[in-house]
Amino acid sequence: MARLAVYGAISTILAGGVIASAFAQRSNFYAACIYLYRSNACMMIILNLGLFLTIIAGQLVQIIFFGNLRTLEVEHLYERAWYAVTETCLAMTIFKDEFDTLFVVMFTVLLFLKVFHWLCMDRVDSMEQSPEIPLSFHVRMVTMITMLVGLDILLVLHAVNMVTLKGPNMMIMFGFEYTLLATSLLASFGKYVLHTIDMRSEEPWENKSMLLFYLDLVADFVKLVTYLLFFSVILVCYGLPLHIIRDVYMTMRSFLQKCKDLVQYRKATRNMNERYPDASPAELAALSDPICIICREEMVGSQPHMAPASTAEAGGQGNANGAPAAQARPGPTRTSGTTTNVPKKLPCGHIFHFHCLKSWLERQQSCPTW
Incomplete structure (x- = not known):
């Protein structure tokens, strides 16, 4: 902060000096402005002051909408900013004939807005790790995202x-x-909405992860179309844009990988209840620790149904433990014919809860123990 204050003081003094000198040497306001604009040294000093004011404005926006930044967010900012500057320097080779003061200003505005886009994305991603989120967080996020999207448009x-x-x-x-x-x-706003709905729901939202997957898939598709369109326009108007070949490749690779994961997920989860047999109490008893490693809860095997004759003989009496006959079987919970917490045995021999296994397969199509 002290170095920023020194930098700001020096920048302000230099800018004030060149502006005062220009107005002292020129007869009117218009002539002084023309002099400042045509002098490269004066423009560099004024742009440097503009950079300092941009940093101050950025810190004020950060304090208002984000507060103190986490260490991970700061690291992400440095990594992304370095990549953004490098990419823009490569892009300048294409637009070298148009490099002027307007280009510098537009690039500064772009980098300024990118910083807050990145912070919004990181904050939304951190919602899953936050046990409680205050109302102020929602107000700040909705306001900031609305402002940024409006400016983008x-x-x-x-x-x-x-x-x-x-x-x-x-x-x-x-x-x-x-x-x-x-x-x-x-x-990211779509993820924010899904996270918010999930937090307000009393029951676990099993379809949330799949909705997030589809959201990423659609976003990657839009990005891929945008990159390909940009690549085609630059190729036709300026030549081969080497600086975005990597971005096009990485975006296409991400999109194709998600499509492949979707196909594998559909294949892996098709008829799961019939494909994977229920784990018996004997198989669970043979385990050293009958805990589902995905949810870290104990797995209970399904017991066979009691015969109707036994129920009639019981005459509505409880079982040996005093529990009602209707509750004697601690079997799986079923909703609309779909198992939820019954243990399922994979071909590799590992056992997991049905809903845990399905949730895992949404992210990876392999055994969780591998």
């Missing part, structure tokens, strides 16, 4: 308008960047 429309009026230029890159940011943030 406005900047995309501005980029489209500039390209329409002036033809292909650097605004193509910024338009696609804001499209990707809006897509990622809308996907």
